[in-house]
Amino acid sequence: MQQPNRLRPFFENITFEREDNEAILNFGPQHPSSHGQLRLMLHLQQEMITKAHPDIGYLHRGMEKMAENMIYNEFMPTTDRMDYIASSSNNYGFALAVEKLIDVKVPRRAKVIRMLLLEINRLMSHLFWLATTALDIGAMTVFLYGFREREYLMDLIEDYCGARLTHAAIRIGGVPLDLPDNFIANLRKFLAKFPQDIKDYEDLLDKNRIWLMRMENVGVLSKEMALSWGCTGPMLRASGIAWDIRKEEPYELYDEVDFKVPVSDKGDNYARYRIYMQEMRQSAHILEQVADMYDKVVKDNDTALMAHSPRYISAPKIDIMTQNYSLMQHFVLITQGMRPPVGEVYVATESPKGELGFYINSQGGPYPYRLKLRAPSFWHTGVLTDLLPGHYIPDVVSIIGTTNIVFGEVDR
Amino acid sequence: MRTYKPKDNVQAKPYYTDRFYVSPQVPKQDVSSDEVFASDLTVLKENFTIHDAYIQIGQMVVYINASDNYKVLKLLRDKLDYTQLSEMSAIDWLAKQNQFEIFYQLLSMEKRKRIRIKCFIDKDEAINSVEKLFRSADWSEREMYDMFGIKANNHPFLKRILMPYDWEGYPLLKTYPLEGDEFAAWYEVDKIYGKEAREIIGPEIRDTARVDRYDSERFARLGHEVPKGTKITGNEQKQPLAYQEEGGVFMIDKFDENKSIIITDRDR
Numbered sequence: 001m002q003q004p005n006r007l008r009p010f011f012e013n014i015t016f017e018r019e020d021n022e023a024i025l026n027f028g029p030q031h032p033s034s035h036g037q038l039r040l041m042l043h044l045q046q047e048m049i050t051k052a053h054p055d056i057g058y059l060h061r062g063m064e065k066m067a068e069n070m071i072y073n074e075f076m077p078t079t080d081r082m083d084y085i086a087s088s089s090n091n092y093g094f095a096l097a098v099e100k101l102i103d104v105k106v107p108r109r110a111k112v113i114r115m116l117l118l119e120i121n122r123l124m125s126h127l128f129w130l131a132t133t134a135l136d137i138g139a140m141t142v143f144l145y146g147f148r149e150r151e152y153l154m155d156l157i158e159d160y161c162g163a164r165l166t167h168a169a170i171r172i173g174g175v176p177l178d179l180p181d182n183f184i185a186n187l188r189k190f191l192a193k194f195p196q197d198i199k200d201y202e203d204l205l206d207k208n209r210i211w212l213m214r215m216e217n218v219g220v221l222s223k224e225m226a227l228s229w230g231c232t233g234p235m236l237r238a239s240g241i242a243w244d245i246r247k248e249e250p251y252e253l254y255d256e257v258d259f260k261v262p263v264s265d266k267g268d269n270y271a272r273y274r275i276y277m278q279e280m281r282q283s284a285h286i287l288e289q290v291a292d293m294y295d296k297v298v299k300d301n302d303t304a305l306m307a308h309s310p311r312y313i314s315a316p317k318i319d320i321m322t323q324n325y326s327l328m329q330h331f332v333l334i335t336q337g338m339r340p341p342v343g344e345v346y347v348a349t350e351s352p353k354g355e356l357g358f359y360i361n362s363q364g365g366p367y368p369y370r371l372k373l374r375a376p377s378f379w380h381t382g383v384l385t386d387l388l389p390g391h392y393i394p395d396v397v398s399i400i401g402t403t404n405i406v407f408g409e410v411d412r
Numbered sequence: 413m414r415t416y417k418p419k420d421n422v423q424a425k426p427y428y429t430d431r432f433y434v435s436p437q438v439p440k441q442d443v444s445s446d447e448v449f450a451s452d453l454t455v456l457k458e459n460f461t462i463h464d465a466y467i468q469i470g471q472m473v474v475y476i477n478a479s480d481n482y483k484v485l486k487l488l489r490d491k492l493d494y495t496q497l498s499e500m501s502a503i504d505w506l507a508k509q510n511q512f513e514i515f516y517q518l519l520s521m522e523k524r525k526r527i528r529i530k531c532f533i534d535k536d537e538a539i540n541s542v543e544k545l546f547r548s549a550d551w552s553e554r555e556m557y558d559m560f561g562i563k564a565n566n567h568p569f570l571k572r573i574l575m576p577y578d579w580e581g582y583p584l585l586k587t588y589p590l591e592g593d594e595f596a597a598w599y600e601v602d603k604i605y606g607k608e609a610r611e612i613i614g615p616e617i618r619d620t621a622r623v624d625r626y627d628s629e630r631f632a633r634l635g636h637e638v639p640k641g642t643k644i645t646g647n648e649q650k651q652p653l654a655y656q657e658e659g660g661v662f663m664i665d666k667f668d669e670n671k672s673i674i675i676t677d678r679d680r
Contacts, residue, residue, distance in 0.1 A: 057574035064559075065583055069424040069590045100469050101438065227495050230548030243521050336426060343438025345469045346517055346528065348498065357499055359517065364435025366426050374499040374517075382551040411574060 021045065027396060029058050035132065035400060036407030038381065042388070042396070049396070052388035054381050059411040067371035071337025072098055072172060075371075080166035082375060082409040085128050086121035088157075089351040090409075091170040096251060097347040097358035098172045101340045102312045107304035109297045110174035115253050115290045116187070117160070117169055119283045123194075124153045125352035125404075126280050130201060133273075133401035137214050142204055149197050152190050159183055172338075173313040174306035184291050191291070194284050198277060205273070215270040219387055219399035222267060229386070230379040233354025234279065235403065238272040240265035245350040257289045272402040312338040337366035346374075353377055353404055375409035420507035421586040440466040448523050452492050460484055471526045478514070478531040482540045485516060485529065489545055494518040494527065497546035500553070502560045504586045510535050512562055516542070538563040559584035591618040 027040035037058030043051035063082070067075050079094045080087040092114060099106065106114075131146025154164045159180050161169040169175065205211045221231070226239040236243055244261040246254040262278035264271035307313055314333050315326035342364045348357040354376025361370040380403040388396060443453050443465050449472040453465050456474065460483070463475040476484050488494040499517040506512070509532075516529040533539055541564035542549045553564040554573040561582040564570060572579060580595045581588055597615035605613060 057572075057576070060574040062583055065588075065590060103438075225547070228547040230496055230498060230546070241521065248521075248524050336428060339433075339435065341436040341438045343440075343468060344473075345438070346471060346499070346526065348519075348526075355498065357517070359499060359501075359515075361503055362438075365429075367424055370503045372499060372501045378551065379548050382548065385550075386547065 022050070025393070029055075035405060037411070038400070038405070038407065040384070040388075040396065042393070044393070047392045049388050049391055049393070052385055054384050056378075056381060056407070056410050059407045061412065063373060063412045064371055067368050069367060071366045072340070072368070073333075073337065075368075076171070077166065077168045080168055082373065082412060083125070083351060083353060083356070083377070083406050084165055084408045085406055086125035086352045087165065087167045088117040088121045088169050089125075089349070089356065091168060092118055093347065093349045093351065093356045093358050095170050095172045096349060097345055097360050098340065099307075100347055101343065101345045101360060101362060102172075102309065102338065104173050104307040104309040104312065106174050106307050107302070109178070109294075109302050110305050110307075111253050112290060112293045112297050113175045113179060113305075114170060115257075116179070116287065116294070117157070117167075117175075118252070119287045119290065120153050120156060120187075122283045122352045123280060123287075124150050124157075126276050126283070127153070129276060129401075129404045133398070133404075134205065136397050136401045137211065139205065139208070139211065142201055145197070145201060145204075149194065156183065156186060156190070159186070171306065173309065174304075176305070178303075178305060179294065184294055187287065187291055191284055191288055195281070198280055198284075202277060212270070214394070214398045215273055215402075216268060218269045218391065218395050219402060220266070220268045221383065221387060225383065225386055226267070229383040231354070231383055232376050232379075233350065233352070234272055234275045235354060235376075235380055235383075237262065238264050238275045239267040245348055245355060249348070251349060253290070253293070256293075257286050259283075259286050269398055269402040272404075276404075312340070339364055339366050348374070351376065353406065353409070354380065356409075373409075373412050375412060377403075377405040377407075377410045378412075380405050381410050418507075419587065422589045423586055424590070438468055440468050443467055443472060446472070448525055449527070452488075452525075452527070455492060456484065456487070459487060471528055473528045473530060476529060476531050478533045478537070478539060481514075481516070481529070481531055482542055482545070485518075485542050485545050488518060488527075488529070492520070493522040494520045496521070497542070497548050497552070498526070500542075500549060500556070502556050502562055504560065504584065505532075506535055507586055512560060514539060514556075514562070533562070538565050540565050541567040543567055558582070561585070 023044045025042045025044055027038075027042055029037045029039040031038075037056075039055040039058070041053040041055060042049050043053075061081070063078055066078055070078070076091055076094060079090040082090045127146045127150040131143045131150070134140075134142035134146065157167060157169070158164050160177065160183060161167050163169075221235065221239050223239050223241060225231075226236050226241065231239070232243070240263065242261055242263045245251075246259075247261050259282045260278075262275050262282070264275060304316075306316065308315075310326075310329050312333070314320065314330040315323070319326040320330045321327075340360075340362045342362060344359070344361040346357055346359045348355045350356075355374065356376060357372075357374030359370075359372040359374065360368050363369040384399070384403070387399060391399065444450050446467055449467060453462070453472070453474065456462055456476075460480050461477050463477075465472065465474045467473070485497075496519040497516060498519050500515060503513040503515070511532045511534055514531050514533060517526065518529065519526050531539075539562060541553055543553060543564070543566075550568070551573060553567055554570060556562050557564065557567075557570055558572040558575050559582060571577060575583065576599075579599070581593055583592075594615075597618060598610065600616055601610060601613050
């Protein structure tokens with residue numbers, strides 16, 4: 001028995017046996033394959049898990065509380081820190097919720113740029129998922145390949161907004177910047193070689209004996225369990241429910257692009273892996289179409305990037321610098337913040353991890369009265385309670401891997 | 413005399429609001445404007461008391477009695493195809509009417525519709541757990557308890573989820589300040605070093621934006637740094653810019669600010 005003291009609590013990282021031969025294993029919170037600060041308390045019979053108890057909150061920063069004390073535009077960079085693997089999708093979810101609340105129309109050029117950012121983020125997130133999960137299972141090569149391709153995308157994002165991880169690349173009412181020169185050319189260069197890259201990963205993994213042993217029939221998530229636990233995104237689609245918010249409740253320009261929603265009825269790790277791979281193909285396909293859309297927008301000389309709504313959104317910079325009234329508006333909006341109408345809104349978008357929802361209750365003030373962040377990973381962590389029992393310890397790693405949880409958004 | 417500040421809501425306040433400013437409202441549509449919602453509502457009305465129902469930004473909002481919450485959600489799940497509980501949480505209205513508002517955000521994939529079921533409970537009143545209907549409520553209700561102190565009856569494991577188990581106070585209440593209360597300021601000091609170290613260490617500074625211009629130990633005196641604990645007289649020497657580790661070892665040997673090259677071209 002350890003001697004507990006204040007600096008070293010007795011329960012940390014130990015196993016002990018009781019009379020019924022049940023052992024309790026603490027997995028994490030600093031385990032490299034827990035993808036962040038996840039602590040799992042696993043009750044074991046030999047190597048089989050009988051009970052799993054995920055413990056979260058190690059990265060809790062109180063974003064909902066922060067939101068209540070910030071003006072709407074101020075909160076935008078905070079949303080970056082939720083799912084920091086694909087920050088623009090969080091920015092977008094929040095921007096869309098506020099836009100619905102204040103009822104503004106986003107110009108087409110901004111929509112096209114947002115689509116590009118969202119799909120690049122999806123690819124970045126999926127590549128990151130593939131790389132880290134493969135690493136957990138022991139496929140070092142795929143890890144290096146995945147990060148190599150992700151680097152191209154990070155460079156593209158860096159060209160656009162200057163940041164690589166926390167983009168804050170979307171504003172309420174549009175986007176702050178137009179695409180830089182060569183962005184579309186570089187993107188096309190990437191898209192030309194990317195299908196071959198996906199094929200490389202699949203050649204390495206699809207029929208790899210170790211990969212199959214770790215993935216096939218492991219972590220089978222039934223349809224009922226997925227629905228009941230609020231699972232969304234690839235987790236839900238791998239369990240046999242064709243539900244993609246981009247398709248079912250189209251936002252932005254998703255109703256104008258052609259893409260398929262991959263579904264599997266297996267529900268195991270391998271099904272999820274296949275869904276991620278197929279989604280990457282679909283994202284690349286969407287990006288090709290959106291790149292053409294951007295060319296058309298340029299040809300039409302459609303230059304507006306921010307919605308026109310003087311009550312809520314600052315005028316373009318040139319107006320602010322030349323017109324007194326725009327300057328006054330801008331000053332008030334920056335110092336006091338916009339005051340959306342009284343009401344509430346819940347907007348769900350399909351982030352790379354699943355349904356990302358923003359519930360905003362506005363009481364007409366410059367601060368949200370209540371803001372609830374519905375992060376998909378929160379429930380994908382919760383489902384581990386029911387998913388892990390019956391599996392063995394090594395399966396825990398591959399199951400956590402395929403749930404694709406990010407602790408920035410679990411703990412918020 | 414100190415000015416009076418209200419204690420029932422200590423969140424950020426706008427520093428200026430026009431006396432005659434009237435907030436616009438997000439328009440509410442009648443439920444009869446949408447067929448699917450209208451038929452759902454008639455089924456609900458046959459079985460339960462409905463206080464109010466309207467459509468706002470494409471989603472139906474229905475106010476029910478708090479005691480009906482389990483039955484209403486069961487009906488919605490089993491009969492009306494609302495198979496997923498996307499989200500549930502509470503809103504603090506204690507300052508205004510001494511009540512919490514609880515909302516359940518439901519999704520029907522069959523109908524492609526989302527509805528929000530809402531109810532009010534008094535302070536210190538508990539709500540029935542819906543964990544038996546939707547497993548996702550297990551964690552949502554724990555989070556609600558953690559953040560607001562609202563208890564859920566019949567919940568299998570109602571413990572804090574995001575905050576530490578031994579935390580005191582409920583962070584999302586409007587009476588709870590952003591940087592935490594007094595308990596929060598001493599929590600880590602007590603936990604790591606023990607209560608006896610309070611006088612030596614002092615309370616944790618939880619306001620990350622705080623800048624103390626008389627601070628002689630932090631970044632506030634950049635370029636005029638002095639040893640820790642020195643009395644500030646105002647005649648401090650300007651320090652040359654150099655990178656140094658704590659022990660006094662220079663990390664960059666012979667660094668000369670004037671001779672160094674400043675790179676402007678990124679792709680040099």
